[in-house]
Amino acid sequence: MKKFNITIAGGGSTFTPGIIMMLLDYLDEFPIDTIKLYDNDEARQKTIADACEIILKERAPEMKLIASVDPEEAFTNVDFVMAHIRVGKYAMRELDEKIPLRHGVVGQETCGPGGIAYGMRSIPGVLELVDYMEKYSPDAWMLNYSNPAAIVAEATRKLRPNSKILNICDMPIGIEELIAKNLGLESRKEFEVNYYGLNHFGWWTDIRDKKGNSLMPEVIRHVSEHGYATDGSSELEKQESWNNTLKKARDVQALDPHTVPNTYLKYYFFPTQEVEHSNPEYTRANEVMDGREKFIFTQCQNIIDKGTAKDTELTVDEHASYIVDLAKAIAYNTKERMLMIVENQGSIINFDPTAMVEIPCIVGSNGPEKLVVGEIPRFQKALMEQQVGVEKLVVEAYEEASYQKLWQAITLSKTVPNAAVAKAILDDLIEANKAYWPELK
Ligand code: NAD
Ligand code: G6P
Ligand code: MN
Numbered sequence: 001m002k003k004f005n006i007t008i009a010g011g012g013s014t015f016t017p018g019i020i021m022m023l024l025d026y027l028d029e030f031p032i033d034t035i036k037l038y039d040n041d042e043a044r045q046k047t048i049a050d051a052c053e054i055i056l057k058e059r060a061p062e063m064k065l066i067a068s069v070d071p072e073e074a075f076t077n078v079d080f081v082m083a084h085i086r087v088g089k090y091a092m093r094e095l096d097e098k099i100p101l102r103h104g105v106v107g108q109e110t111c112g113p114g115g116i117a118y119g120m121r122s123i124p125g126v127l128e129l130v131d132y133m134e135k136y137s138p139d140a141w142m143l144n145y146s147n148p149a150a151i152v153a154e155a156t157r158k159l160r161p162n163s164k165i166l167n168i169c170d171m172p173i174g175i176e177e178l179i180a181k182n183l184g185l186e187s188r189k190e191f192e193v194n195y196y197g198l199n200h201f202g203w204w205t206d207i208r209d210k211k212g213n214s215l216m217p218e219v220i221r222h223v224s225e226h227g228y229a230t231d232g233s234s235e236l237e238k239q240e241s242w243n244n245t246l247k248k249a250r251d252v253q254a255l256d257p258h259t260v261p262n263t264y265l266k267y268y269f270f271p272t273q274e275v276e277h278s279n280p281e282y283t284r285a286n287e288v289m290d291g292r293e294k295f296i297f298t299q300c301q302n303i304i305d306k307g308t309a310k311d312t313e314l315t316v317d318e319h320a321s322y323i324v325d326l327a328k329a330i331a332y333n334t335k336e337r338m339l340m341i342v343e344n345q346g347s348i349i350n351f352d353p354t355a356m357v358e359i360p361c362i363v364g365s366n367g368p369e370k371l372v373v374g375e376i377p378r379f380q381k382a383l384m385e386q387q388v389g390v391e392k393l394v395v396e397a398y399e400e401a402s403y404q405k406l407w408q409a410i411t412l413s414k415t416v417p418n419a420a421v422a423k424a425i426l427d428d429l430i431e432a433n434k435a436y437w438p439e440l441k
Contacts, residue, residue, distance in 0.1 A: 001031050002031070002331075003031040003032060003033035004030065004031065004032050004033065004079045004080060004327070004331065005032070005033050005034045005035075005036070005077055005078040005079055005080075006023075006032060006034070006035050006036070006078060006079065006080045006081075006082060006327075007035075007036045007037075007038055007074055007075055007078045007080070007081045007082070007133075008020075008035060008036070008037050008038070008082050008084070009038045009039075009074075009081055009082065009083040009084070009085055009129050010038075010039060010083060010084040010085035010086065010146065011037025011038055011039040011045040011048060011049060011067055012037075012039040012041050012044035012045035012047075012048050013048075013084050013085075013086070014288075014292050014293050014296045015084055015317065015320065016037065016048050016052065016084075017048060017051060017052055017055070017296060017299075017300065017314050018314065018315065018316060018317030018320060019082070019317055019320050019323065020035065020052050020055065020056075021055065021059075021314065021315070021316040021317065022316050022317045022318060022320050022321055022323075022324070023035070023324065024055075024056075024059050024060050024063075024316075025316055025318075025321075026321065026324045027060065027063075029324065029328060030324050030327060030328055030331070032063055033063070033064065034063070034064040034065070034066060034078075035052075035063065035064070035065050035066075036065075036066045036067075036068065036073075036074050036075075036078065037049050037052070037065070037066070037067040037068070037074075038067075038068060038069070038071070038074035038075070039067075039069060039085075040069060041069075041089070042069045044089075045067055045069070046067065047297055047300045047301060047304070048296075048297075048300055049065065049067030050300070050303075050304045051299070051300035051301075051303040051304055051309070051314075052065055052300075053065050054303050054304070054307065054308065054309050055303070055309045055312075055314075058308065058309055058310070059309075071132040071135075071136070072136055074132070075132040075133055075135070075136035075137055075140075076136040076137060077136075077137060078133075078136075078137045078140050079137075079139075079140055079141070079331070080140060080141055080142075080143060080327050080330075081129065081133045081137075081140055081141070081142045081143070082142075082143050082145075082323060083126065083129050083142055083143065083144040083145070083146050084145050084146055085122070085125050085126065085129070085146045086146070086147070087118075087121040087122050087124075087125040087436060088118075088121050088433075088436055090285050090288065090289050090293060092117075092118070092121065092432075092433070092436070093109055093114075093118070093285040093288075094283065094285035094286065094289075095117075095429075095432045096108075096109060096113075096114035096115070096117045096118050096285075097109065097114050097283035097284060097285050098280060098283060099113070099114070099117075099425060099428045099429055099432060100112060100113040100114055100415075100425050101275065101278055101280040101283070102280060102428070103421050103424055103425050103428075104275055104417075104421070105271070105275065105415055105416055105417070105421060105425060106267050106271045106274050106275060106278075106415040107275075107278060107280070107283055108264075108267055108274075108284075108415075109147065109148070109284065109285075110147050110148040110149070110150070110199075110200055110264070111200060111264055111267040111268070111415060112267060112271075112413050112415035112416065113410050113413065113415070113416065113422075113425045113426075113429065115147075115148040115150075115151070116148075116151070116390070116394050116406070116409055116410055116413070116429075117429045117432075117433055118147065118148050118151075119148045119151030119152065119155075119391075119394050119395075119398075120394065120397070120398055120406070120433065120436070120437045121433065121436040121437065122146055122147065122148065122151065122152050123151065123152065123155040123159075123395065123398050124398075125146070126144065126146050126152050126155070126156065127155065127156070127159060127160060129142065130142060130156065130160050130163050130165060134163065140164070141164045141165070141166060141327075141330050141367075142163070142164065142165040142166065143166050143168065143323060143326055143327060144156075144165055144166065144167050144168070145167075145168055145169065145170065145323075148199075148200075149167055149168075149169050149199045149200075149341055150198055150199035150200065150201070150341070150356065150387075150391050151391050151394050151395065152167065153167040153199065153341045153356040154356050154391050154392060154394075154395045155395045155398065157343055157354070157356055158395055158399075159395075159399070164367070166326060166330075166340065166363075166367065166368065167199075167340065167341035167342075167356070168322070168323075168326060168338070168339075168340055168341065169199050169200065169339075169341065169358065170319065170320070170322065171200060171262060171263070171264070172193075172195060172202070172204075172262070172339050172358070173188065173319065173322050173339075174236065174319065175228055175262070175263065176188035176191075176193065177234075177319070178228045178230055178234060178236070178246065179207065179219055179222075179228070179260075181230045181234065182219075182222050182228075182230055183215060183218060183219070190209060190210065191207050191208060191209050191210070191215060192207075192208055192210070192337065193206065193207050193208075193339075193360070194206035194207075194360060194373075195339055195358065195359065195360060196348060196357065196358070196359050196373045196376060196380075197262065197357065197358050197380070197384065198355070198356070198357060198358060198384055198387055198388060198391070199341050199356070199358050200262060200264040201262060201264065201265060201268070201358075201383075201384065201387055202261075202262045202358050203256065203259040203260065203261050203262070203380060204219075204259055204260045204261075205258075205259050207219055219260055220253070220257070220258075220260060223249055223250060223253045223260045224250060224253055224254065224257065225250065226247065226250060227246050227247040227248060227249035227250040227251075227252075227253070227263075228246040228247075228249050228263065229243070229246050229247050239287070239291070240287075241284055241287060244277070245263045245264075245266065246263060248263070248266045248270070249261060249263050249266070251266070251269075251270065252265045252266050252269055252270075255269060255379070256377075256379060256380070267415055268383070268387075268414040268415060271414070271415045295313075296314070299312055299313055299314045300314075322338070325338065326338065326363065329363035329364060330363065330364075330365055330367070331365075332365075333364040333365040334363070334364070335362050335363065335364045336362070336363050337360055337361070337362055337363075337371075338360070338361060338363050338368075339358055339359065339360055339361070340358070340359070340360075340361040340363065340368045341356050341357070341358050342356065342357065342359065342361060342368050342370055343355070343356060343357075344356070344357045344359075344370075345370065346372075347359055347370040347371065347372055347373050348373045348374070348375075348376055349372075349373075349374055349375050350375050350376060350381060351376065351381060351384065351385075352385070352388060355384070355388045355392075356388075356391070357373075357384075359371065359373055383414070386412060386414060387413075387414070389409075389412050390409050390410075390412045390413050393405050393406070393408050393409035393412065394406065394409045397409060397440070398438065401438040401439060401440050401441050402440060402441065403426075403440040403441060406426060406440060407419070407422060407423055407426050410422040410423075410425060410426050
């Protein structure tokens with residue numbers, strides 16, 4: 001069996017150790033020769049890399065790990081690039097969330113003005129990775145889950161139309177795991193779904209067991225009463241903010257009783273309540289910095305200090321095994337059915353063919369083949385048109401360095417009440433993002 005070489009771009013990510021440990025669990029199905037870590041923050045990556053090296057030495061000594069900040073070294077002779085960069089790191093996520101909140105607007109990582117600001121930073125970061133990959137390993141595929149995935153996907157569609165880049169999100173997977181749990185199933189792989197929408201902006205229209213029986217009535221009943229809450233034991237529910245988000249799906253679902261929604265639609269349907277429940281001094285970025293980031297870096301430092309990972313509290317990110325499913329689909333032509341972020345091109349018949357939509361695809365060695373969604377209802381279509389408008393305007397604003405288009409994008413976001421507020425937020429975001437954004441004209 002061929003052994004693959006992989007680059008993890010954003011090697012210093014909080015998700016890297018969990019993903020590497022997950023990859024170790026799947027070596028029988030997806031053999032790996034070398035993992036290369038690439039980051040532009042050498043010190044941050046070193047802590048993660050040194051700890052991962054000890055983990056590998058103890059659990060898969062034949063595998064090689066190379067950490068580098070040199071693109072040539074990191075991207076040469078690889079089969080896959082798994083990309084999860086956060087341009088501006090948590091310091092900038094904090095500002096993405098706090099600046100809109102100062103103006104009474106939703107402050108969120110990927111939705112509303114915060115997501116737009118993050119998008120303007122991520123576009124050049126991800127394009128640079130694509131270019132490195134094509135220069136040093138022209139046959140490789142990029143599996144990208146760097147956020148904001150909707151804007152990044154539109155940017156790669158438009159600016160790198162022939163590149164082998166697959167954009168994917170873990171949110172539907174995470175929700176499907178909760179749905180499976182509530183149905184009393186072992187895994188989400190026991191059912192098949194139909195879903196359509198944009199990234200962080202979509203709806204399940206059908207969920208069926210492998211015999212073809214609809215599970216939808218039971219799923220709808222649960223979500224309409226409890227949202228995606230389970231018995232409280234899931235990892236997400238243990239975090240207060242995620243717990244609220246999962247429960248809030250109940251109110252979101254009421255808008256369309258025949259489907260069940262992506263949780264992040266709450267930011268568009270209930271922005272006022274979201275702001276009321278936010279603490280402008282302590283947002284999700286603060287929670288993650290005090291929680292996940294601190295935990296991962298402390299654990300890695302412990303491994304380094306002790307020279308062993310035998311008693312580490314770091315755990316396998318089983319949830320991230322969808323990345324292996326995707327890599328296997330490409331490598332072995334498995335034709336797995338997966339939700340992917342792809343150019344619509346007629347799959348949703350009554351929708352912009354150039355929009356990047358999140359829909360079921362059959363993934364094989366040539367990439368994703370889209371399934372036909374058909375016609376979508378007026379409510380969803382209108383919401384999606386508005387949101388696609390935002391995402392396309394951001395990419396145009398980036399390309400043209402246009403203040404006007406970015407102002408239009410923020411004004412068009414359903415999270416923003418009017419153009420004056422949009423302008424005030426934009427002016428603050430420009431100030432905060434000077435080191436990252438093109439200078440807008
Ligand atoms: P993190 O800040 O811990 O890690 C990101 C790393 O990227 C950092 O080490 C940083 O130095 C590095 N980086 C930033 N800009 C770079 C560049 N231009 N080139 C190379 N490296 C660069 O962040 P995290 O919380 O671990 O998240 C990582 C990314 O994964 C984020 O974009 C996050 O939104 C995304 N994510 C996506 C999904 C999804 O469903 N699509 C799920 C989880 C996380
Ligand atoms: C979900 C989304 C991701 C997002 C993450 C944020 O998994 O699909 O796109 O990055 O939530 O989680 P966090 O714990 O960083 O707030
Ligand atoms: Mn996502």
